[in-house]
Amino acid sequence: MRIFIISLLFILSATRSLNAVTAPNSSEMESIDAYDYDEDYPVGELNDNNDISQELEDENDDEEYCEWQKCDKDLRQERGFRRFIDVPFLKKLVRNLSPFSRPRLEMHFYLFKREFPDCGKELIMGDINSLLASGLNASVPTRIIIHGWMSQSRGSFNRDIKNAYLQKGDFNVIIADWSSHAANINYFHVVRLIETFGAHLARFTNYLAEKADIKYDDIYLIGHSLGAQIAGAAGKRSWPNRYNTIFALDPAGPKFRKKSTDFRIDPTDAKYVESIQTSRNLGFLEPTGNATFYPNFGSYQKKCYYVGCSHIRAYKMFVESLNSPLGFYGIRCMSRKPEWDCDDTLEYRMGGEPSIPKSGIFYVDTNAKEPFALGRSNTET
Template sequence: MYYQCSLKGFTASGSGEQVCYDHLGCFSNKDPWGGTLYRPIASLPDAPDHINTRFLLFTKDNPDNFQAILASNPNSTGSSAFKASRKSRFIIHGFIENGDDIWLTTMCKTMLQVEDVNCFCVDWSGGSHTSYPQAVNNIRIVGAELARFIGFLKSNFQYSLSNIHIIGHSLGSHAAGEAGKRMPGIARITGLDPAGPFFHGTPEEVRLDPSDGVLVDVIHTDMSPLIPMTGFGIDQPSGHLDFYPNGGSNMPGCSAISAFKLWEIDQLVEGPKEIIFCSHHRSFKYYTESIVNADGFIGYPSPSYKAFTN
């Protein structure tokens, strides 16, 4: 159930429009959400029933087959394998992906090898398979629905925010940030190569930043400046701890992609994804590997990668 309200007229930098949804609040396309240097396209998010956010739960009781909990019906949590005695980890995918893609389910299953947790893959595929600018705006709904679900756990299961860890890849990193902004006190948020296009240079309210969680840690693997754009990751610190394996871009074994412009992203991703997203995807591959081989990933404080290599 939702209602929509819009201000009269629309301009990329002026009065703008907004859309409102029960339980989630209102979403505007005004500055800083659109019509700016870093966000030239002003769009409103799609409706929640179109995005259809789902929480796909894996536990030690059901390690091979998830139980789907709809964001629109959190009451079904009570009949699921969720246990309030466990910590909960939420994994959020990015652009043109699905919540049951193999990298998310593999990460959940790897966690269950070493700890007894509620592992949720957050599926927002109804909002990710669209144009990139639209997906950028849809994650605001995803973050809001995740915050609402966490609030439900807190109210109905006396669940502590100290037990919550949100892990987001690419656009999912900023969805995690939105959830943290709406639900202050989340213990940990991990950003896996947070998306750069439409986020680099924006105010903190738009993107993942250290204030979104008690601990925000970030792995950068495909950093790129705004001009020339040669990668999909944000080229600025985004957490309390930012890790830059191999300098944060051009991962070993990955081919560099040609420079592209903001408006060319949708055409670019029609190519071979294993090549285009090679460095971008290393972030979740490194993170998954670190779950079982933590000693193989050691970070050293350094002012820059050049200083580190010297």
């Protein structure tokens, strides 16, 4: 923790003098688990329309996202030193560190297609002309990706899942970018905003349904860590409309474990909720989905020796599941405590596309390094 604080001071100093610093780790820091989780922070309050999303204001960020004007969000893999530096993210981080700055709540949505796999087109609520000209196609499935705390808007989570889906087939892949507030070292402050961002995401998908004829049954939400909690909040606020599937990739545990299911991801947030839980420190041990998969028993992952490694492993496994020739398969367990009681006669697929609804808790064995998938040895259902 002392090293982390010193690093932050270095970031502030270097930013003032050079306006360029080293990018932070894109994952949650497991050191937050040392805090007291008993105290619950207040969440956004509902207004008369049962919608807190009106607190949000969409605005064009003041950064240049791309080198040319046609591109609203550039997710190409950078080369050289730029692979390790996300200047827009660092600006947001420093802005949130400043006591004199209070960034407005905002969430941006960027569409990626096979025709423009790296150059996202921003979808702005209320701008019908740009929506119709964006290339959004109501006849193909829509997949919305929601990153977590301290994730870079151009980070590997967004890029890897987007690329995997576009490799898989023809999809509307939409990245929900809330990094203006996710880039805040005060995790507990960010937690207070989850309901608000969930409401904004719900309002956005309703806009797509009304103006672009996108069917809720064609929408999957894929969220990692706090992004999974945002997906759950959006599912609750979309009622009576229901998303087809939510993939909750190691949903954030700190400050959520003791909340009621009204304020955290749970099986009612979509027609089908599948959780992949890989870290006991940053995630959950208790099941959170209709189907909850526990790779390697879900506490820690094989050969994970650095902070956040087990947490990150959830989305890496999911990315692999989309195009793996082997796939991930688990066995259903009756209980996980005091001892795992599992039936190894049948195996069930974890992740993948499309989702296959199932229920229960499942143990999954994996390799210690990529490729993680081991395939199946018995029978799939």
